[in-house]
Amino acid sequence: MQTKIEKIDSSSALAIKIIEDQPEEKLDFLSFREKLSLCNISHAEKRKEWATSRLAIKDALDSFDIPYPGYFKDEHGKSQSMNGRGFVSLTHTAGMAAAIFHQDNPVGIDMDLIRDKIVNIGFRFLDSSEVDFLEKDPLHYTLAWSAKESIFKCQGKRGVSFRENILLEPFEKDSKVIWGKIYGTDHDDHHFQVRNRIMDQTVLTYTIW
């Protein structure tokens, strides 16, 4: 699989790509500002991740025949479209990058490798009610972590704590949907439906506002 593009519904799509070196001409679609950002990344692996995730955005947009508008990072680090149309979110992890696009609503996406050590750091990102329902299993913990990352990225604002402001409802390891909410912030409480995929040793989650 070099690229997997999937229409989620009539307004949204996601693309998952293997991270690899990209010939310069394949990146011609980037805006001038994005090309500058890319030049400023000195670490070769980071440059590949950055470029592949922008290609993933382009693949998702192409599935709707929407031209790539260019993206800039807002003050929180969230990518915003330069023409003010549509919403994206992106993620990269060892070997893979992914992006989600939605025409009308904010989105969040995340990928994480399933690692044993996550069970030992659960106290940093989990509420005690979540610790109670989660099995002491790296997959279950990674699903919880990644669901919170997707929710965090969908809302986009810094200062939201995974442990204190994002709460997940009980879910099983094979649940295709995880429900979670943001609460106790200056903004209204909001409920999120997070979908997930398990691909070999990697968990992918995404949510649409």
Ligand SMILES: CC(C)(COP(=O)(O)OP(=O)(O)OC[C@H]1O[C@@H](n2cnc3c(N)ncnc32)[C@H](O)[C@@H]1OP(=O)(O)O)[C@@H](O)C(=O)NCCC(=O)NCCS
């Ligand atoms: C910034 C953060 C969302 C990045 O996630 P990550 O898993 O480290 O990395 P990913 O590859 O999945 O995602 C990186 C992308 O997230 C996006 N991103 C960064 N800040 C964002 C924000 N505030 N909102 C939405 N998306 C954001 C960027 O597009 C970034 O990619 P880029 O640098 O190539 O543009 C995450 O590290 C973070 O800060 N989380 C909140 C802090 C926190 O509470 N941490 C845990 C407490 S125990």
